[in-house]
Amino acid sequence: MKTTLIKNGTFITMADTQVVTGCLEIQDDRITYIGSTPNQPLDQYDEVIDGTGKLFMPGLVNTHCHAAMSLLRGYGDDLALQVWLQEKMWPIEGKFTAEDVRFGTELSILEMVKGGTTTFVDMYDHMNEVAQAVEQSGMRACLTRGVIGLCPPDVQDAKLKEAVQFAKDWHGKANGRITTMMSPHAPYTCPPDYIERIVQAAHDLNLPIHTHMSESRREVQENEEQYGLRPVAHLEKLGMFARPTLVAHGVHLTDEEIATLARYDVRVSHNPGSNLKLASGIARVPELRKAGVLVSLGTDSSASNNNLDMFEEMRLAALLHKGVSGDPVAVPAFEALQMGTIDGAKSIWLHEVGQLVPGMKADLIAVDIDQPHFYPKTNYISHMIYSASAKDVTDVCVDGQWIVRGGECLTLDEEKIKYEAQACFERLTSS
Numbered sequence: 001m002k003t004t005l006i007k008n009g010t011f012i013t014m015a016d017t018q019v020v021t022g023c024l025e026i027q028d029d030r031i032t033y034i035g036s037t038p039n040q041p042l043d044q045y046d047e048v049i050d051g052t053g054k055l056f057m058p059g060l061v062n063t064h065c066h067a068a069m070s071l072l073r074g075y076g077d078d079l080a081l082q083v084w085l086q087e088k089m090w091p092i093e094g095k096f097t098a099e100d101v102r103f104g105t106e107l108s109i110l111e112m113v114k115g116g117t118t119t120f121v122d123m124y125d126h127m128n129e130v131a132q133a134v135e136q137s138g139m140r141a142c143l144t145r146g147v148i149g150l151c152p153p154d155v156q157d158a159k160l161k162e163a164v165q166f167a168k169d170w171h172g173k174a175n176g177r178i179t180t181m182m183s184p185h186a187p188y189t190c191p192p193d194y195i196e197r198i199v200q201a202a203h204d205l206n207l208p209i210h211t212h213m214s215e216s217r218r219e220v221q222e223n224e225e226q227y228g229l230r231p232v233a234h235l236e237k238l239g240m241f242a243r244p245t246l247v248a249h250g251v252h253l254t255d256e257e258i259a260t261l262a263r264y265d266v267r268v269s270h271n272p273g274s275n276l277k278l279a280s281g282i283a284r285v286p287e288l289r290k291a292g293v294l295v296s297l298g299t300d301s302s303a304s305n306n307n308l309d310m311f312e313e314m315r316l317a318a319l320l321h322k323g324v325s326g327d328p329v330a331v332p333a334f335e336a337l338q339m340g341t342i343d344g345a346k347s348i349w350l351h352e353v354g355q356l357v358p359g360m361k362a363d364l365i366a367v368d369i370d371q372p373h374f375y376p377k378t379n380y381i382s383h384m385i386y387s388a389s390a391k392d393v394t395d396v397c398v399d400g401q402w403i404v405r406g407g408e409c410l411t412l413d414e415e416k417i418k419y420e421a422q423a424c425f426e427r428l429t430s431s
């Protein structure tokens, strides 16, 4: 058993709104104690970390990403969703090899861990590469092979089979750091009978579902034209919400649809940066939360964001909804922090991360608070939302393992990944 003590630290536990100073003890992969003084004499610990000048908080949880798409950062800017997908993303993604996905994912993992994200949701193709990268990096992730059903029946079958096999192979792996889901990409890319088959597979495997839903006005309108229903009623009719479901975006929702999502306990991953950049709109987050819908935060990919900084998403969530509602208390700082931590964990059915309390897994990050933009030391919850960024993170621990120390990732070769990602992009765009 390995024991670690962090002393002289400042802690945001997310158990309540208080900020506490003192010590946190870790035994193997779990937090075992938090209090003002050490739990045992210092010489009893394998490792004692001086937390002076550091703020410790739960690691951030990114509930919607396509990590490999970091290879396409800056490749298709300033376009609306459908044009961006059909004219820029899908043609080049069609050329991605397993190796491209590996290096793109590693590039994203590097960015995420160095910026304080300890868990992410990933929906993509070549998912064995993604899972191996997660395993090697030490991160926690909920992974799913996204399926697009705009293809002949035999190809649909093969994709679904692959998604099922991936989910079976990886669920619970890496000491439980990896979990899996089933993912029809969206109602506009999967015919109804295909969605029903994917939902049935999720039932058979007892897994949740992750999908894109109600992201753009055009999507809602075309769904109505094609199926006579808006996306929420359409997916409800296909039985999706009978399974635990996490939807990405949920931008264009009526009051009635919000009530439907609340009734089924469907969770919404709010992606403010991506929704702004693709001009999709602004999700009704205060209304969703008021109705009891669990709302978390996602970056979406670096091709539509264009970074994976979860501090930025928390800040956007706190600012945007004040701006559009005219209500200065809409999404206060503590709620934005809940969305980025504990609510993110709950959204993907992880009940052992998201808070710094004894018994929880040791997923935590350290922020260097001895910097000008964190003075005066008034309110650290406010500072984490309105003043902090990914660049302020110095150390990251996942499942009791320090994977970032002093700003350096200990588990991945940063120089090699940057070199290979550049080479992948150049090859993909050379012909």
Ligand SMILES: CSC[C@H]1O[C@@H](n2cnc3c(O)ncnc32)[C@H](O)[C@@H]1O
Pocket: 066, 081, 085, 089, 090, 093, 123, 124, 125, 145, 146, 147, 148, 185, 186, 212, 215, 274, 300, 301, 304
């Ligand atoms: C089939 S795996 C993932 C698939 O999703 C595409 N994608 C990336 N961002 C978005 C978004 O905001 N809405 C819809 N689809 C998106 C990506 O290009 C992949 O093809």
Ligand SMILES: [Zn+2]
Pocket: 064, 065, 066, 212, 248, 300, 301
């Ligand atoms: Zn997405």
